[in-house]
Amino acid sequence: MSVRHIVSSLRRNQLMPLLVVVQVAIACAILCNAFFLLDQRLAPMLVPDGIAPGQVIEVDQIVANGRSWSQADIQGGRQALLAIPGVTQVAPAMGIPLSSSMRLGMGLTSPAGVTVTADGYLGEGMLDALGLQLVAGRNFSASDYEDFNMQNGDPFKGKQIPIIITRALATKLFPDGNALGGRLRGSNARASGGWRVIGIVSHLLRYQIADATDGRADYSMLIPARITDTPLISYVVRTRASEREQVLKAIPGALKKQFGSSLLSGNDINPNTFEGLREAVFSSWRAAVWLLASVCVVVVLVTAMGIMGLTGYWVQQRTRQVGIRRALGARRVDILRYFLLENLLIVGIGILAGMVLAYGINLFLMHHYELQRLPWTWLPVGAVALFVLGQLAVLSPARRAAAVPPVVATRSV
Amino acid sequence: MMFGYNFELAWRGLRHHPRTTLLVVLTMALGLASAMTTLTLLHVLSSDPLPGISQHLYMGWVDSRQLPKAGDSTTGSASGIPSHLKLADAQALLTAHRAPAQVMLTEIIQDVQNDSGGKTQSAVGIAASSGLFPMFGIALLHGRYWTPAEDAAHAPVVVISGGLSREVFGTQDSVGRTLRVGGKPFRVIGVSAKWAPQPHFYGLDLWAFSSSNADSLFLPVGALLDSGLGPFASGGCDDDTPLIFGKVNVPHCRWLSLWVQLNDAAQVAGYRQFLLDYASQQHGAGRFERPPHAKLYSVPGWLALNHVVPDNVRLNVWLAGGFLLLCMVNVAGLLAARFLRRSVEIGVRRALGAPRQAIFAQCVWEAGMAGVLGGALALPLTSFGLWVVRRQHQGYTDLAHLDPLTFAGLFGLALVVGLLVGMLPAWRACRVEPGLQVKSA
Numbered sequence: 122m123s124v125r126h127i128v129s130s131l132r133r134n135q136l137m138p139l140l141v142v143v144q145v146a147i148a149c150a151i152l153c154n155a156f157f158l159l160d161q162r163l164a165p166m167l168v169p170d171g172i173a174p175g176q177v178i179e180v181d182q183i184v185a186n187g188r189s190w191s192q193a194d195i196q197g198g199r200q201a202l203l204a205i206p207g208v209t210q211v212a213p214a215m216g217i218p219l220s221s222s223m224r225l226g227m228g229l230t231s232p233a234g235v236t237v238t239a240d241g242y243l244g245e246g247m248l249d250a251l252g253l254q255l256v257a258g259r260n261f262s263a264s265d266y267e268d269f270n271m272q273n274g275d276p277f278k279g280k281q282i283p284i285i286i287t288r289a290l291a292t293k294l295f296p297d298g299n300a301l302g303g304r305l306r307g308s309n310a311r312a313s314g315g316w317r318v319i320g321i322v323s324h325l326l327r328y329q330i331a332d333a334t335d336g337r338a339d340y341s342m343l344i345p346a347r348i349t350d351t352p353l354i355s356y357v358v359r360t361r362a363s364e365r366e367q368v369l370k371a372i373p374g375a376l377k378k379q380f381g382s383s384l385l386s387g388n389d390i391n392p393n394t395f396e397g398l399r400e401a402v403f404s405s406w407r408a409a410v411w412l413l414a415s416v417c418v419v420v421v422l423v424t425a426m427g428i429m430g431l432t433g434y435w436v437q438q439r440t441r442q443v444g445i446r447r448a449l450g451a452r453r454v455d456i457l458r459y460f461l462l463e464n465l466l467i468v469g470i471g472i473l474a475g476m477v478l479a480y481g482i483n484l485f486l487m488h489h490y491e492l493q494r495l496p497w498t499w500l501p502v503g504a505v506a507l508f509v510l511g512q513l514a515v516l517s518p519a520r521r522a523a524a525v526p527p528v529v530a531t532r533s534v
Numbered sequence: 535m536m537f538g539y540n541f542e543l544a545w546r547g548l549r550h551h552p553r554t555t556l557l558v559v560l561t562m563a564l565g566l567a568s569a570m571t572t573l574t575l576l577h578v579l580s581s582d583p584l585p586g587i588s589q590h591l592y593m594g595w596v597d598s599r600q601l602p603k604a605g606d607s608t609t610g611s612a613s614g615i616p617s618h619l620k621l622a623d624a625q626a627l628l629t630a631h632r633a634p635a636q637v638m639l640t641e642i643i644q645d646v647q648n649d650s651g652g653k654t655q656s657a658v659g660i661a662a663s664s665g666l667f668p669m670f671g672i673a674l675l676h677g678r679y680w681t682p683a684e685d686a687a688h689a690p691v692v693v694i695s696g697g698l699s700r701e702v703f704g705t706q707d708s709v710g711r712t713l714r715v716g717g718k719p720f721r722v723i724g725v726s727a728k729w730a731p732q733p734h735f736y737g738l739d740l741w742a743f744s745s746s747n748a749d750s751l752f753l754p755v756g757a758l759l760d761s762g763l764g765p766f767a768s769g770g771c772d773d774d775t776p777l778i779f780g781k782v783n784v785p786h787c788r789w790l791s792l793w794v795q796l797n798d799a800a801q802v803a804g805y806r807q808f809l810l811d812y813a814s815q816q817h818g819a820g821r822f823e824r825p826p827h828a829k830l831y832s833v834p835g836w837l838a839l840n841h842v843v844p845d846n847v848r849l850n851v852w853l854a855g856g857f858l859l860l861c862m863v864n865v866a867g868l869l870a871a872r873f874l875r876r877s878v879e880i881g882v883r884r885a886l887g888a889p890r891q892a893i894f895a896q897c898v899w900e901a902g903m904a905g906v907l908g909g910a911l912a913l914p915l916t917s918f919g920l921w922v923v924r925r926q927h928q929g930y931t932d933l934a935h936l937d938p939l940t941f942a943g944l945f946g947l948a949l950v951v952g953l954l955v956g957m958l959p960a961w962r963a964c965r966v967e968p969g970l971q972v973k974s975a
Contacts, residue, residue: 408926409846423561430867
């Protein structure tokens with residue numbers, strides 16, 4: 122049975138195949154884009170964050186009333202937190218994962234010519250407080266730390282600053298593998314002296330989970346800084362896992378006692394466990410994932426039922442032709458193959474149209490909303506899904522037609 | 535007569551093949567429910583914050599920033615669009631009285647406490663000039679709002695919401711009592727009714743949509759400064775001034791926004807020119823470093839500029855629209871198969887003298903009825919969809935509820951979709967040749 126016969130048969134009755142083509146095209150366009158959106162949402166939820174599980178508390182945004190926090194204030198707060206039973210490490214910080222109100226995007230350029238924008242975490246003792254895993258090099262030593270004055274245009278005064286980067290950044294910036302000791306130029310006026318890599322950690326999540334797409338979840342770095350003269354400061358507190366809940370309750374009281382009237386009126390101290398922050402961010406993400414996943418499932422179901430309903434009718438319409446062909450010697454498997462091939466052809470046309478449509482929709486969405494380009498890898502995924510769906514949907518009507526005995530077929534209808 | 539006949543035919547038709555009818559109605563309901571869920575959310579989010587008032591409200595801005603310095607870093611304030619004024623400029627523009635009504639305001643967050651040493655709690659509100667209440671339509675339950683004279687005298691007076699009054703004083707009418715704001719005494723002169731515009735267009739830095747937050751503390755700007763409470767600076771300062779919370783360096787920081795009421799296009803054009811003239815004059819006098827630049831934003835314009843309706847809400851509307859289209863094509867196919875299966879019956883009707891229009895009407899009627907049934911089923915599905923949306927807890931999602939308007943919209947949409955979907959199959963069915971069908975039967 123050749124394709125030519127199928128085509129000539131299709132051209133005689135156009136409405137039914139046309140409806141299937143349109144349906145497949147729309148379904149393909151929706152599925153490709155929905156898969157893509159789903160992946161954008163799901164991928165960040167699955168990446169490892171590198172932070173010690175069950176031990177970390179973040180205290181974000183402690184705001185000074187009518188003045189700036191001095192270095193003495195910040196160290197005082199650190200001591201007050203360290204005095205709480207169960208606390209093992211405290212890091213004063215500027216920028217903390219998942220809750221930061223202030224973000225420092227650092228442009229980094231490597232000798233290999235790769236430029237990347239990474240999130241910078243400034244602070245004192247961040248590696249230990251977050252419980253990051255050092256895979257190469259060393260942690261910061263006391264002599265690595267510089268005073269970092271927020272009000273100063275070039276706080277590091279042109280010095281080259283040692284930094285710790287993530288493995289993902291190391292591989293990206295130094296493709297030849299010699300990241301340790303590597304020098305990086307900065308595109309930021311606050312870091313005119315550039316950077317030197319002294320350590321590599323396995324993972325460290327960026328500030329915002331929304332940025333953690335397309336394999337960039339770990340584009341972050343630690344900068345050794347004794348922060349001073351800042352209107353707001355954050356702390357990362359590491360605790361013994363068993364005592365974290367008590368520490369969480371004790372923190373607001375301890376800091377209020379330490380800072381007293383220096384705290385801005387109306388600004389509450391609100392410590393959160395890292396897992397709590399993660400959960401808060403993810404609860405809305407999870408809803409979006411469910412929404413998109415159910416869109417995909419329902420689109421597939423509706424399309425399957427549509428194809429089944431249409432081909433069911435259309436195959437039944439041609440019972441007489443089937444009977445004639447059977448009487449002329451066609452085997453059951455020939456009939457079955459005919460309908461499967463026909464379906465393949467119709468669905469194929471629909472998929473081609475659907476891919477163009479998917480791409481067009483993506484261009485439209487990119488133009489109007491902050492959305493990335495649809496990677497072409499999603500197109501074959503949608504195509505294969507619909508091919509399989511089409512074949513499954515046509516299987517039962519085709520089998521029913523093939524099962525018709527030649528005599529019955531020619532007599533009835 | 536035709537109505538009843540068509541209705542009955544459609545009803546019989548639907549009952550004839552209950553399985554495909556169920557499929558058609560279900561598919562229709564799914565498509566309609568997803569479209570209605572996303573449209574309801576979009577509708578809630580694009581609603582008018584102050585109906586009847588906001589179309590006359592405009593925010594004015596003149597560029598008082600210094601020239602950009604070489605090597606300015608990307609750190610610092612994230613909010614992109616400059617909109618704040620220095621106190622001197624806001625006051626100058628206010629006292630010019632070039633608009634029918636004008637007000638300067640800034641958002642505040644303060645600890646409040648009653649006069650007998652009760653519990654301290656945090657309250658959000660507005661420090662403003664006296665024009666605020668009539669201009670923004672804030673109704674009072676008790677007392678009065680402050681006068682321009684009290685504005686000028688920096689009188690320590692405050693208007694609080696009924697809710698805050700009950701929480702702090704245990705009674706709704708607290709006029710005459712003393713409220714401690716950030717530790718400083720303020721006399722309560724009025725109690726306001728619940729007022730929570732959605733979106734929170736004049737203070738987007740704090741929140742855009744919220745079912746739990748509302749401004750509940752209103753006091754004069756002068757009194758705020760006199761008490762040393764200071765607002766949060768959000769518009770940046772001249773660069774030799776450090777950014778410090780709670781003590782805005784009054785002359786050097788931008789922290790006030792100017793809202794004016796303009797009733798027609800001529801007034802809008804006039805005020806825009808006035809702002810530009812003011813900027814030119816200040817630039818000429820050397821106070822403004824940058825070339826004269828002024829902006830006048832309408833409320834919808836300001837909301838659009840700030841992307842107040844999240845992108846993914848619109849994205850979901852497109853996604854659901856695509857899905858509805860898929861469902862419609864699907865239903866069209868199912869109906870076509872259904873009508874054509876009845877070719878014999880149609881042939882008999884045609885042979886007995888029914889014109890093509892009658893067949894067409896019969897099919898479209900059946901499709902329309904399936905649409906309405908789908909709409910009825912979509913109603914609980916939409917409620918379920920909105921419940922799922924509310925589970926996202928993103929501030930704005932808490933506002934997603936089904937109102938009578940969307941309810942009516944749903945049925946309109948269902949009917950239109952049903953009729954549209956019925957057109958193609960009906961056209962195909964009414965072209966059935968009577969002779970051929972009757973013969974083969």
